[in-house]
Amino acid sequence: MLKAKDLLGLRTLSTDEMDEIMRVAIPMKDIIMRDIKKVPTLRGKSMATLFFENSTRTKSSFEIAAKYLSADCTNLAVSTSSVQKGETLIDTAITLEVMGIELFVMRHGASGAPHFLGRNTKARIINAGDGMNEHPTQGLLDMFTMKDKKGDLGNLTVTILGDVAHSRVARSNIWGLTKYGANVRVVGPETLLPIELQKMGVEVYTDVDKALKGADVVNVLRLQKERQSSGLLPSLVEYNKFWGLTSKRLELIKEDGIIMHPGPMNRGVEIMPEVYEDPRSVVDEQVTNGVAIRMALLFMMLGGKTSDEIN
Amino acid sequence: MKLIKDGHIIDPANSIDDIMDILIIDEKISKIEKNIEVKPEYEIINAKGLMVFPGLIDMHVHLREPGFEYKETIKTGLAAAAKGGFTTIACMPNTKPAIDERTIVEALDRKARGAKVNLKVIGAATKNIDSDQLTEMGDMKEAGIVAISNDGKPVKNAYITRRVLEYAKKFDLILIEHCEDESMANGGFIHEGYYSTILGLKGIPREAEDLIVARDIALAKMTGGKVHIAHISSKNSVDLVREAKKQGINITAEVTPQHLVLTDQAVESFDTSTKINPPFRSEQDREALIAGLIDGTIDMIATDHAPHARWEKEVEFAYAPFGVVGLETAVSLMYTKLVKTGIIKYSTLIEKMANNPGRIFNLGGELKIGNDADITLFDPNIEWIVNPDEFYSMGRNTPFKGWNLDGQVIHTIVKGDFALKNGKVI
Numbered sequence: 001m002l003k004a005k006d007l008l009g010l011r012t013l014s015t016d017e018m019d020e021i022m023r024v025a026i027p028m029k030d031i032i033m034r035d036i037k038k039v040p041t042l043r044g045k046s047m048a049t050l051f052f053e054n055s056t057r058t059k060s061s062f063e064i065a066a067k068y069l070s071a072d073c074t075n076l077a078v079s080t081s082s083v084q085k086g087e088t089l090i091d092t093a094i095t096l097e098v099m100g101i102e103l104f105v106m107r108h109g110a111s112g113a114p115h116f117l118g119r120n121t122k123a124r125i126i127n128a129g130d131g132m133n134e135h136p137t138q139g140l141l142d143m144f145t146m147k148d149k150k151g152d153l154g155n156l157t158v159t160i161l162g163d164v165a166h167s168r169v170a171r172s173n174i175w176g177l178t179k180y181g182a183n184v185r186v187v188g189p190e191t192l193l194p195i196e197l198q199k200m201g202v203e204v205y206t207d208v209d210k211a212l213k214g215a216d217v218v219n220v221l222r223l224q225k226e227r228q229s230s231g232l233l234p235s236l237v238e239y240n241k242f243w244g245l246t247s248k249r250l251e252l253i254k255e256d257g258i259i260m261h262p263g264p265m266n267r268g269v270e271i272m273p274e275v276y277e278d279p280r281s282v283v284d285e286q287v288t289n290g291v292a293i294r295m296a297l298l299f300m301m302l303g304g305k306t307s308d309e310i311n
Numbered sequence: 312m313k314l315i316k317d318g319h320i321i322d323p324a325n326s327i328d329d330i331m332d333i334l335i336i337d338e339k340i341s342k343i344e345k346n347i348e349v350k351p352e353y354e355i356i357n358a359k360g361l362m363v364f365p366g367l368i369d370m371h372v373h374l375r376e377p378g379f380e381y382k383e384t385i386k387t388g389l390a391a392a393a394k395g396g397f398t399t400i401a402c403m404p405n406t407k408p409a410i411d412e413r414t415i416v417e418a419l420d421r422k423a424r425g426a427k428v429n430l431k432v433i434g435a436a437t438k439n440i441d442s443d444q445l446t447e448m449g450d451m452k453e454a455g456i457v458a459i460s461n462d463g464k465p466v467k468n469a470y471i472t473r474r475v476l477e478y479a480k481k482f483d484l485i486l487i488e489h490c491e492d493e494s495m496a497n498g499g500f501i502h503e504g505y506y507s508t509i510l511g512l513k514g515i516p517r518e519a520e521d522l523i524v525a526r527d528i529a530l531a532k533m534t535g536g537k538v539h540i541a542h543i544s545s546k547n548s549v550d551l552v553r554e555a556k557k558q559g560i561n562i563t564a565e566v567t568p569q570h571l572v573l574t575d576q577a578v579e580s581f582d583t584s585t586k587i588n589p590p591f592r593s594e595q596d597r598e599a600l601i602a603g604l605i606d607g608t609i610d611m612i613a614t615d616h617a618p619h620a621r622w623e624k625e626v627e628f629a630y631a632p633f634g635v636v637g638l639e640t641a642v643s644l645m646y647t648k649l650v651k652t653g654i655i656k657y658s659t660l661i662e663k664m665a666n667n668p669g670r671i672f673n674l675g676g677e678l679k680i681g682n683d684a685d686i687t688l689f690d691p692n693i694e695w696i697v698n699p700d701e702f703y704s705m706g707r708n709t710p711f712k713g714w715n716l717d718g719q720v721i722h723t724i725v726k727g728d729f730a731l732k733n734g735k736v737i
Contacts, residue, residue: 011509089626089627090625108627109629110627110628110629110630111510111511111512111581111628111629112510112512112581112627112628112629113627113628115580115581116581116626116627116628130511131511131512131629132511132512133510133511133512134511168511171509171511194507194508194514195503195504195505195507195508195514195516196504196505196508197508199505199508200508200509
């Protein structure tokens with residue numbers, strides 16, 4: 001059981017809760033692998049996705065998760081053009097709530113937006129990414145993948161490579177992994193590493209070779225191309241030269257280390273195509289695991305049951 | 312004629328810290344003595360067990376008139392001031408239109424006519440706040456402005472600041488500066504530090520403040536003009552001001568009660584009532600502000616009372632306007648968190664909230680025979696819980712909602728007349 005009404009981030013989740021979610025995700029993954037990918041578990045339950053930012057992957061992942069569990073999922077593409085954004089947000093959510101929606105999956109460009117909505121609705125909320133704050137389902141699916149491939153998270157050295165400053169994926173990974181006692185390293189140009197990062201319990205590097213040496217996992221962050229026009233980077237070419245994950249740099253991680261990326265990838269910028277194609281790349285499996293994690297959360301938050309009951 | 316009897320008077324400007332009586336005749340303080348003889352014509356105010364302060368002065372208030380009457384009006388703002396024990400407040404010119412010419416100053420005076428609390432007006436330093444054209448500050452001074460400021464922003468660049476300071480000298484006007492280098496702030500909205508890092512909210516480094524403080528110190532030195540640093544928040548800026556004062560440069564500074572009490576940790580909840588500018592900074596900064604207050608680097612406490620409508624603050628953190636209300640919590644908050652805890656003395660509180668703003672801006676601020684009888688009576692034994700729904704201000708945006716505070720203003724007397732009596736605004 002999750003203690004809070006809303007799933008807002010891994011910062012506020014306990015390892016017990018994260019364990020539970022990952023445990024429930026295992027039978028969910030089995031459902032995805034079946035011939036007939038549908039169970040009636042959440043029949044009659046209603047949820048909605050509220051995406052204030054564009055997304056294809058995360059939104060589809062939640063929709064598919066809902067479908068496999070037979071929940072009814074309404075998708076609202078919300079305009080961000082309105083000036084009174086807060087009003088629109090609360091009003092939109094309450095309108096859907098009084099129509100019977102029990103859970104919102106929400107993505108928003110402003111950090112804290114789902115926290116704000118959660119205080120104003122009875123419906124439960126899953127944060128599908130808020131500003132630069134958190135992307136907890138991505139964090140969970142990343143840890144689920146690491147655990148599946150490499151075992152106990154507490155024994156792992158995980159290197160997060162790239163634009164940490166603007167990355168909600170990085171923050172959720174850091175919160176989750178440090179709670180399990182993993183050795184987390186972050187690396188990127190100093191302009192993309194936020195201040196006082198080491199206080200989050202991570203090792204901070206600007207030298208990618210040092211940060212990769214002996215890592216069990218390298219999680220490569222997507223680089224937004226506009227960073228080069230805002231004084232943070234000179235060019236994507238230079239970024240690739242000093243921080244891109246190349247085959248040569250890959251030799252530094254453990255032989256059985258794995259390569260992850262939350263997608264979508266900028267090939268030739270933060271990651272080279274041959275790295276994605278390396279047998280140690282688990283990028284595609286992350287996507288499958290994403291559906292399983294989201295099914296687990298929908299099940300726990302709409303059905304309210306524990307993993308023992310589904311088994 | 313009123314006789315304030317048996318109150319504990321605190322007025323460091325006149326070295327008073329004793330149980331004494333104050334006699335008020337015709338709006339003025341007539342006597343301050345022990346055991347003044349009671350006469351039948353006196354209205355007796357029993358101040359036994361109460362603290363008696365020179366009327367508090369707040370040099371940094373946003374009354375929102377003209378243009379934003381849905382946030383606050385002169386009437387509601389002055390009522391909130393009376394409730395908070397302020398006998399004089401000064402309102403900032405970043406209104407719509409800006410207070411940048413005599414007619415607007417006069418219009419505000421007309422609106423405040425009949426109000427009990429003294430309203431003083433701060434005029435803009437440049438036309439429409441953010442321009443290259445100096446305001447007719449001499450003309451506005453004749454109409455009663457007490458300072459100039461482009462609050463919300465600093466004067467736009469070093470050159471114009473230089474000219475403002477040079478020109479303002481003739482009229483003995485102090486330039487109150489909101490110190491924030493816009494390019495350095497780069498659209499941020501909380502302190503750049505641990506909390507901006509973990510919450511993914513854009514940070515404003517303390518250096519955004521430091522750069523303009525340093526600029527203005529250099530220009531005050533160059534021109535001999537007077538600069539007052541509004542709502543100082545950065546430990547580096549406190550050091551800069553301390554050093555400038557040592558060199559004899561004409562610089563003064565204020566700090567808000569909220570910056571003395573809260574840090575950027577308050578933002579953790581994404582509660583928009585913690586969104587202010589300058590932002591709540593780190594614990595080290597907060598400690599430096601208290602040290603600066605104690606050693607005299609920071610001259611005064613000012614609220615930066617900034618009311619907003621409920622619907623403006625009930626939005627995502629990034630979209631909310633900056634600011635919190637402060638008039639009705641300031642003195643109780645400072646008493647509870649600084650005086651009662653032994654961090655500062657009562658006398659320091661009164662220096663910072665009455666004596667110094669009064670002296671620096673020529674607004675009284677002390678209990679002296681012949682002065683206007685502007686007096687605040689404070690009951691340190693009242694315990695209360697901050698409930699914004701009970702505010703006289705239209706603004707409800709306070710980070711102190713639900714806080715238990717000690718001490719409350721009971722009577723606010725302005726020119727011998729009650730503005731607040733038994734906790735109720737007259």
